[in-house]
Amino acid sequence: MEALVGKPVTRVDALEKVSGAAVFGPDVKLVGMLYGKALRSPHAHARIVSINLEAVRKLPGVRAVVTGADMPGVLGGEAVKDMPFLAQGKVRYMGEPVAAVAAEDEATALKAIELIEVVYDELPVAADALAALEKGAPLIHEGLENYARISVIKPVPNSNVITVNEYSKGDVEQGFRESDEVFEDEFRSQTVHHAPLEPHSAVAQVDVGGRIVVWGPNDSPHRLRKDLADALHMRLDRVRVVSTYVGGGFGGKGGLKAEPIAVALALKANHRPVKVVFTREEVFLATLVRHAAVVRIKTGVKRDGTLMAREVKIVWDTGAYAEKGPTVCSQATAAAAGPYRVPHVHLIGQCVYTNKAVAGAYRGYGTPQLAWAYESQMDIIAKKLGIDPLDLRLRNILREGDVNPVGHPVHSVGVEDCLKQVAQAIGWQERQHHPRITEKGRHVGFGIACGTKNTKTPSGSEAALYLCQDGSLTIVTASVEVGQGVRTILAQIACGVLGLPMENVSFSQPDTDSTPFDASTTSSRTTFHMGNAVKFAAEDLKKQLAQLAASLFDCDVNQVVVDGGKAWLSEQPERSLTYPELLHKQYGAGASMMGRGFYYPKSEQGKAFHESPSLFWMYAAHAVRVEVDPKTGRVEVTRIAAAADTGRSINPVNCLQQIEGGAVHALGTTLMEELIVDKQGHMVNPNFHDYRIPTAMDAPEILASLVEAPHREGPFGAKGMAEIVTTSVFPAIGNAIEDAVGVRIRDLPIRSDKVWRALKDSGGAKSK
Numbered sequence: 001m002e003a004l005v006g007k008p009v010t011r012v013d014a015l016e017k018v019s020g021a022a023v024f025g026p027d028v029k030l031v032g033m034l035y036g037k038a039l040r041s042p043h044a045h046a047r048i049v050s051i052n053l054e055a056v057r058k059l060p061g062v063r064a065v066v067t068g069a070d071m072p073g074v075l076g077g078e079a080v081k082d083m084p085f086l087a088q089g090k091v092r093y094m095g096e097p098v099a100a101v102a103a104e105d106e107a108t109a110l111k112a113i114e115l116i117e118v119v120y121d122e123l124p125v126a127a128d129a130l131a132a133l134e135k136g137a138p139l140i141h142e143g144l145e146n147y148a149r150i151s152v153i154k155p156v157p158n159s160n161v162i163t164v165n166e167y168s169k170g171d172v173e174q175g176f177r178e179s180d181e182v183f184e185d186e187f188r189s190q191t192v193h194h195a196p197l198e199p200h201s202a203v204a205q206v207d208v209g210g211r212i213v214v215w216g217p218n219d220s221p222h223r224l225r226k227d228l229a230d231a232l233h234m235r236l237d238r239v240r241v242v243s244t245y246v247g248g249g250f251g252g253k254g255g256l257k258a259e260p261i262a263v264a265l266a267l268k269a270n271h272r273p274v275k276v277v278f279t280r281e282e283v284f285l286a287t288l289v290r291h292a293a294v295v296r297i298k299t300g301v302k303r304d305g306t307l308m309a310r311e312v313k314i315v316w317d318t319g320a321y322a323e324k325g326p327t328v329c330s331q332a333t334a335a336a337a338g339p340y341r342v343p344h345v346h347l348i349g350q351c352v353y354t355n356k357a358v359a360g361a362y363r364g365y366g367t368p369q370l371a372w373a374y375e376s377q378m379d380i381i382a383k384k385l386g387i388d389p390l391d392l393r394l395r396n397i398l399r400e401g402d403v404n405p406v407g408h409p410v411h412s413v414g415v416e417d418c419l420k421q422v423a424q425a426i427g428w429q430e431r432q433h434h435p436r437i438t439e440k441g442r443h444v445g446f447g448i449a450c451g452t453k454n455t456k457t458p459s460g461s462e463a464a465l466y467l468c469q470d471g472s473l474t475i476v477t478a479s480v481e482v483g484q485g486v487r488t489i490l491a492q493i494a495c496g497v498l499g500l501p502m503e504n505v506s507f508s509q510p511d512t513d514s515t516p517f518d519a520s521t522t523s524s525r526t527t528f529h530m531g532n533a534v535k536f537a538a539e540d541l542k543k544q545l546a547q548l549a550a551s552l553f554d555c556d557v558n559q560v561v562v563d564g565g566k567a568w569l570s571e572q573p574e575r576s577l578t579y580p581e582l583l584h585k586q587y588g589a590g591a592s593m594m595g596r597g598f599y600y601p602k603s604e605q606g607k608a609f610h611e612s613p614s615l616f617w618m619y620a621a622h623a624v625r626v627e628v629d630p631k632t633g634r635v636e637v638t639r640i641a642a643a644a645d646t647g648r649s650i651n652p653v654n655c656l657q658q659i660e661g662g663a664v665h666a667l668g669t670t671l672m673e674e675l676i677v678d679k680q681g682h683m684v685n686p687n688f689h690d691y692r693i694p695t696a697m698d699a700p701e702i703l704a705s706l707v708e709a710p711h712r713e714g715p716f717g718a719k720g721m722a723e724i725v726t727t728s729v730f731p732a733i734g735n736a737i738e739d740a741v742g743v744r745i746r747d748l749p750i751r752s753d754k755v756w757r758a759l760k761d762s763g764g765a766k767s768k
Helices: 013-017 055-057 105-114 130-132 172-178 221-232 261-265 280-286 325-334 367-386 389-396 414-427 428-432 486-500 528-551 579-586 654-671 729-741 752-762
Strands: 034-040 047-050 063-067 097-103 117-122 161-169 183-189 201-206 212-216 239-243 274-277 292-301 307-319 346-354 445-453 461-467 473-476 505-507 562-563 566-569 575-576 593-599 618-630 635-645 701-707
Touching: 013 130, 034 105, 034 280, 047 097, 047 261, 055 063, 063 105, 063 261, 097 105, 097 261, 105 579, 130 346, 161 325, 161 575, 172 292, 172 307, 183 367, 183 428, 201 261, 212 221, 212 261, 212 752, 221 239, 221 261, 261 274, 292 367, 307 325, 307 367, 325 346, 325 367, 367 389, 367 445, 389 414, 389 445, 389 701, 414 618, 414 635, 414 701, 428 445, 445 473, 445 729, 461 486, 461 528, 473 486, 486 505, 528 562, 528 566, 528 579, 528 593, 566 579, 575 579, 618 729, 635 654, 635 729, 654 701, 654 729, 729 752
Parallel strands: 034 274, 212 239, 307 346, 473 505, 635 701
Antiparallel strands: 034 097, 047 117, 063 097, 161 346, 183 292, 201 212, 201 274, 292 307, 445 618, 461 473, 461 593, 562 566, 566 575, 618 635
């Protein structure tokens, strides 16, 4: 039954993509399509005094013009309903859309927005989260407590704090009293961009009955449908969303981005479709960024390295609107103490509005910022106590059945094996060799780190499988292919159960009119949740096929075996019928058979998102080798060993590719990527010339490996892993730099000038 599970089969969408046949968001073209453009605010915080549209309305070719005044009371957002489709009353970040135009061609639309005259009254700016917390800071949202919101959000009235999340276990003060050493440190991580190669886009049309249809590269069509319907005060069936392939997402292609502008224009376009494609600058300014975070961490330990207490306080810079910031705060804060046994824990996160680009979901969902803190501090502790950093981790690491820092028993825990594998692969024993200086005078260092991530719980997924009369199979799900290989994984699961060849499988397009509900293609949940739904649907088909065969064989259903594309009698295997033969004998004129599967985990506390303990936890470890030039501070990562716990690898090659890609992704965040915002809230590097991302030339040798700690509820034991593969790269590099030259960098990115300055302040590199 499981013949295809665990095999490195070729991705089912490979030919479609390499041939150029795959349809991405900007490829969508409809008859009579108009082209939309938005006028964006040059200010980070300002009241809108007036908008003059007279000139633009007279421009030939313009077919629709819209401002926030045309959409009173329309507010979007998944966690908090606080974001207008177009600015209403005031703007809260540089790049916020103020007005939009739809025209017959793109050139006319661009000319039209230049004719719109807006008068602003500038307001004081809060350009970072700590400034926004200060007494007297400008309020970015007056009356924020009045916004509609999900149950886990806890706003602080008359402040910029949209939510506070707190977790406790034991008595943290007692734990510090019982400790022999107490360490207190602060670590900062920067704002970075998802930087997808495909820009954001959307096509929207309102039909003659007033129904809205949206096409585009959105990672969660059912969630987008609900967001739009809620904002527009419409029934769900009045909104249809069709998702294309996604050309790079990493969390940035969900929620409301280009879609609100396209919909706002479509509502005024006399039933003609309107297409909006963002420029690269718009993608940087007005889509989504990763949260900058300030993490203060205090840890108490015994002299033998046993962790006794850990207190972590995090301030999350969520930008001008909540988006997914509050749920990042909620989920990530729960993972802030790391994958360790700690008897006394206190974790508190604050999600804070600022006059900056909106922050939200980004690969890792806040856990990389936290691992940067707790894994850097683990090395600080190890150095002070004279314990090998690997040994310190292994003494405290979570194992099967342990209770994690937020008080939940853990299952499917492969982090110990991840640590051991990366240590062996990197050559950890080389740390004992002295001196460690290359012929070019570079100092060599080794670093190791591990991390953990949860998944939003509970959430549901549903799938349908159609077995056609010729034995081919169509998989119908709303899971979106964002490059992660989901179609291949789901095909392997379905074919593994039914015993069909992969070439017999096709997929429906994610479409809220025809594909069953799925919460989202996010949170590394698809293999686990949708994988289970597809597995259940395939098992449902097998049950129906067995019943059909039993009626044709005139026997009890328990005597029938269904596998390998046919059904037979267990005692008479020569009496067999293929799936097409079964259908033909019963339904000579033609028929298909549908299997249905729905997966929703049991909930211990609540039935809404984020109300229950994580259904599964993800684990990974990284070890790196670096060379540091003490004269310039330049850091070169020469080797990365990376291991992730997959539960069970449905497709090992796909998992290894995720690990390799994640390592390079995180390398860029660690050493080079940073969105720079000045004190007035202006983003100064919204382009690929000034915002550096790693290329193939920057990729070091990557030694990827898999750990399988099967999950009792996962499909064939599998669980998610695509986000955890970035989490512990940052601290592993930071730890390796300290090992090489003796300086500890506490704020990302680790640029050469920071290393050089730290070396200068410390009196030079400490030779190893």
